[in-house]
Amino acid sequence: MVKPFDSNIHVFSVGEKKEHEPTLVLISGLGTPSPVVDFNPIWSRLEKNHNVVVLERPGYGWSESTKRERTTANIVEEDRAALSMAGIKPPYILAAHSMGGYEANLYASTYPEEVASVVLLDSYAPDFALQSPHHGHRPSLMPLARTIGALRLIGTVAPDYIKDQSTSFRNHFAMVDPALRDIDSVHVLHHYLDTMIANENQLMFQNAQSVKDAGFPASVPLVSIFALPKSETYEADLKRQQAWVAQSNKGELIPFESEHYLYHYYPDEVCAILEKQFENLP
Numbered sequence: 001m002v003k004p005f006d007s008n009i010h011v012f013s014v015g016e017k018k019e020h021e022p023t024l025v026l027i028s029g030l031g032t033p034s035p036v037v038d039f040n041p042i043w044s045r046l047e048k049n050h051n052v053v054v055l056e057r058p059g060y061g062w063s064e065s066t067k068r069e070r071t072t073a074n075i076v077e078e079d080r081a082a083l084s085m086a087g088i089k090p091p092y093i094l095a096a097h098s099m100g101g102y103e104a105n106l107y108a109s110t111y112p113e114e115v116a117s118v119v120l121l122d123s124y125a126p127d128f129a130l131q132s133p134h135h136g137h138r139p140s141l142m143p144l145a146r147t148i149g150a151l152r153l154i155g156t157v158a159p160d161y162i163k164d165q166s167t168s169f170r171n172h173f174a175m176v177d178p179a180l181r182d183i184d185s186v187h188v189l190h191h192y193l194d195t196m197i198a199n200e201n202q203l204m205f206q207n208a209q210s211v212k213d214a215g216f217p218a219s220v221p222l223v224s225i226f227a228l229p230k231s232e233t234y235e236a237d238l239k240r241q242q243a244w245v246a247q248s249n250k251g252e253l254i255p256f257e258s259e260h261y262l263y264h265y266y267p268d269e270v271c272a273i274l275e276k277q278f279e280n281l282p
Contacts, residue, residue, distance in 0.1 A: 001062070004081030009055075010062035011086040012036045014043055017051035022091040022116040022281070024052045024274060025083070029098025029123075030204075031197050033166060034061045034187035041175040041267035042095070042274070050278065053088055055079055057103075059196020061187055070199040072207040076107045080114075090114035093277045097121040098260065099204070102211045108222075109214040117221035117250075117277045121270065122228065122260050125240035129208035171264040215247055221280070222248035225273060227258040 001008045017023055026042060028035035036054045043052040057075055058066035068074050083092070093116050096104035101123025108115040166188045167173045173181050200207075216222060224245050228237050238255070245251035254273065256262060263270040 002082050002085035004078060004085055005066065005068060007058045007064040007066040009058060009064075009078060009082040010036075011082050011088070012043075012054040012056065013051065013086065013088065015047035015049070015051045017088075021050065021278065022093050023088055024050055024277075025079075025088075025092045025094050026052065026054045027079075027094060027096035027100035027103050028054075028056075028060060029096075029100045030200055032060065032097070033190075034184045036061055037176060037180045037184040037187075038097075038170070038261075039263070040177055040180055041263050042271060044177065045267060045271045046274065049275075051088075053083070053086075055082065059194055059200075065194070065196055070196060070203055072102045072106045072210055075103055076110060079103065079107060080111065091116040093117050093119065093274070095119040095121060095274060096123055097263075098123055099200070102126065102207050105211050105216055106214055108220045109211075109217055112217040112220050115217075115220050116281060117223065118216075119274060119277060120222070120224040122225060122256075122258075122262055125237075125244040126208040126212040127240045127243075128237060129204050130212065169259065170261045171259070173264070175264050175267050216244065218247060218249045220248060221250035221252075221277070223252045223254065223273065223277070225254045225256050225262065225270065227256045227260060227262045 001010055003009070024046065026035070026039045028038060032038050035056050039054050043054065046052050056063040057078060058064060058068070066078075068078070083090075090111075091114055094104040094107060096118070098121070101120045104118045104120070104123075108118050166184055167181075173184070176184075222245055224241055226238065226241050228234065242253055245253045256266070256269075258265050
């Protein structure tokens with residue numbers, strides 16, 4: 001735990017950092033209750049050969065809440081300070097799932113000299129949010145239910161219901177170490193759609209615009225593993241993703257047929273792509 005601002009932030013680190021090799025930093029998407037557990041299929045496969053870090057931003061996992069507004073700029077500032085205080089020095093390979101891609105993009109555009117490459121794990125291009133009128137405005141009773149204890153009551157009466165809410169879209173945690181599965185359930189009860197996550201959701205348009213305005217640095221390699229299902233909007237979504245990746249002189253788009261949490265279904269394939277980031281370093 002480190003405390004760069006007004007809250008303790010959990011920085012989980014495994015594997016030994018080799019000289020002249022970047023650290024792989026895993027960044028979770030919006031609303032993932034326990035990033036350390038969620039990314040277990042990745043870090044458990046790569047820790048033997050690389051230093052792998054999971055950043056749990058305020059409101060997630062073991063990290064505390066913060067009074068700081070959940071803008072992407074604030075989150076990037078917290079990430080950078082937390083890594084520094086934890087003694088984890090750049091350069092970094094930033095691998096970000098879903099909305100965490102905004103975080104990785106803005107980090108790279110603000111501090112390009114600290115980023116060896118960025119890998120997007122089915123992250124949405126900023127235009128996806130900006131051109132989706134209802135995205136980011138979903139009312140929810142979950143924060144109230146959690147505050148008054150109703151969510152905990154549901155967890156006591158029907159624990160499988162709470163687990164299913166968290167694992168059903170992640171291959172029922174088939175790729176997660178069984179010893180870690182209960183930790184996720186605890187963090188669902190503690191964090192699921194709390195004020196931190198709700199504020200991130202409310203600021204989605206603002207954050208998307210800030211990332212689009214910042215652009216992506218041409219000098220930093222960018223890989224996008226695009227796993228959105230083939231739907232009526234697939235071609236339009238694909239073009240948005242291509243435009244995002246094209247900002248990098250070393251951009252690569254990898255269409256991937258999978259569910260959104262692709263590393264819970266194809267962890268070996270995803271880890272092979274991440275391994276290439278270490279191999280392709282100058």
